[in-house]
Amino acid sequence: MQRRTMLQTALAVVAWRPFGRVAAAQMPLGDAHLPSLVALAGAVLPQQIGVAGQRAAVDQFLRWVRDYRAGAERDHGYGVTALRVTPPSPAAKYAAELEDLDRRSGGAFATLALAERQRVVGEAIAAAGVKDLPGRPNGGHVATDVMSHYFNSPAANDLAYGRAIGRDACRELSGSDERPPVLPGTTVGA
């Protein structure tokens, strides 16, 4: 991924559209946070996807943050009377938590070895009181939200099973009664 692309993503705005009314706020995650975020991804995402895969995951996470809409209607589902809306953007909290990771590392989080970064991240997650991986990012902590965003993706599901399951992808009905094909480049689950 091009650094420029990441920066463009990072500097984009967050749209706020409670029930159709649009407001905008400057994305608080900026260029200064990128080294920490990339280093964080390296600590919490699988090495199997490689540096390029981790960078792609960071880019997708930043795009998710950029396109987040605070106050948007949430799915009220079938038979549920309560209306709910999405909470405020977690972007500012993420920025503060990335800065905290750096503080916990004496200003050198991005340069720490993997094991040391994971130790720092573990302390931060414990301090934040996050016990479980959320189904999708929920503002619990930037580390667990980066993990949630990746590990709950169809791509991660495929990687875990070593099969091209393609959850949520639209495709023809034919072949659905067969095992999903082996994921190219893997032997897991074959």
Place this chain on the structure above:
Amino acid sequence: MARFESDVCIVGGGISAALLAWKLSERRPGTSILIVEAGDRAFDAEQRWADRKRMLDYGENPWPGDFIADQAGEGVISRSMVVGGSAMHWGGVTNRFSEEDTRLKSMFGLAVDWPITWTELERYYCEAERRLGVSGDPSPIAADVRSEPYPMKGMPLSWNLKQLQAWGEKSGIPFGGTPQAKNTEPYDGRGACKRCNTCEVCPTQARYAPDWTFKRLLASKAITLHDRTLVRKLVTASGGVAKVDVAHGVHRDRPNDPIEYRAKTFVVASGYAWSAHLLLLSASSRFPNGLANSSGLVGKYMNGHAFVQTQIEIDAEIYPGMNEQHSLISRQFFRADPAKPFVRHDLRVWESGVNRGPRLHDGAGTLLLGDAVMADWRTRTTRATARVRAYYDVHPDQSSELTLEATKKNGYGDALPTIVHRPDAASLARREATVEHIRGVFERMAKHDRGQMRPLNLGTYWDHPAGGCRMGSDPGSSVTDSYGRAHDVENLFVVGSPTLPTAGCTNGTLTFAALTLRSADHIAERLGRV
């Protein structure tokens, strides 16, 4: 004040309204049909791809704006208020009931018999399946007799469902895929399903939704549709045979400019909650307890079915995410032996990702990061989780009711509804035995493939709700006749889910649709006479 006249005024714009208008327009071409719906149109099919993505990525409502903020009740009442109604985001499951549902009193001494025969209902099931576009395969249960084949071959069982079917049938229980209003081949102008895994917002329109019918009827000028317009009250003429004279409505954008709808025939097709609600709101000096309510049963006998569910971990090669919305069903327990204690339920099995996904801590509480997450996850991919559920037959007490809350009103000052479901004494008395029976079925299944069953989850509400204007032959114990015509009001019909006396033990939409199509025949014949 704006005034509109039509031959037929349909109040409510959900699946029942769509089917009714469709059939009336065929049987009585030239009949003026006006549909009044409080919600907006959600006709932009292209937008569904974007809305689906927002739902997947952010958990946002895939049907933005499909509600009216101050038009909400208490209890199991869907917020969906949109042209197309709840069926815009239904799962498309189109199970039939069984004959027992129509003869509970005569076969088991329970609840009431329906005022129509199974043979007649079955004929309308076939029509509903044709109109909705149902795909299905013959049931392995011999008693599930059909007079016509399904319009389309059934949805192929995914690899996962085939494994679960093989496991389930080791316990001697036959399973098949659920019939669904989803195209397995191009049908009625819509394409085949692409198993996108998000049936609640089908981006391809392979799953039937009423907007398809409304758009077609509007294009052919067979109907007039007034959306964003709430009918607040039905008013009868002052003397003589009771007939609805006018419906008072209000457009949500012009709240100070009331609208009058006049029609020869009025049909309330507002679903299980808002139909009874409108009749109760329509109280007058002539009908102080609400319209069509001489029996005192409008809003009573609100029904649905209870459920028990759990997950069973088994040895099976399952890949979560192939087609999570499709399930297996066994209809083996639809029939009950009248000589034995009564228990009826369906039995469903889905693939499940429960305990098969990534986690932050392992079983010992150790934090997992990076490769450790994936390694831990892979150790749990070698087993599988089956989600199993049984909807079981419960019958409503008269006090299972919808009432108006005088202290809770919408912006127009109309009292809002509260629904409280209450089982009758017999349902309550057999509840424990029913749950134990279902537990036994689940345990029987769990004996195979090293099954480990999780604790039972006893549902806390009644699913697939219906009732409130139950049909019957006796005006003293029902609100409408078998065609949905109000006993008390000559030109007023209620169609679809509100008319069900009992809600069976499986998904109800196909039954609502079949009854509506039967009502349509009757209304069409009346129009010919009027």
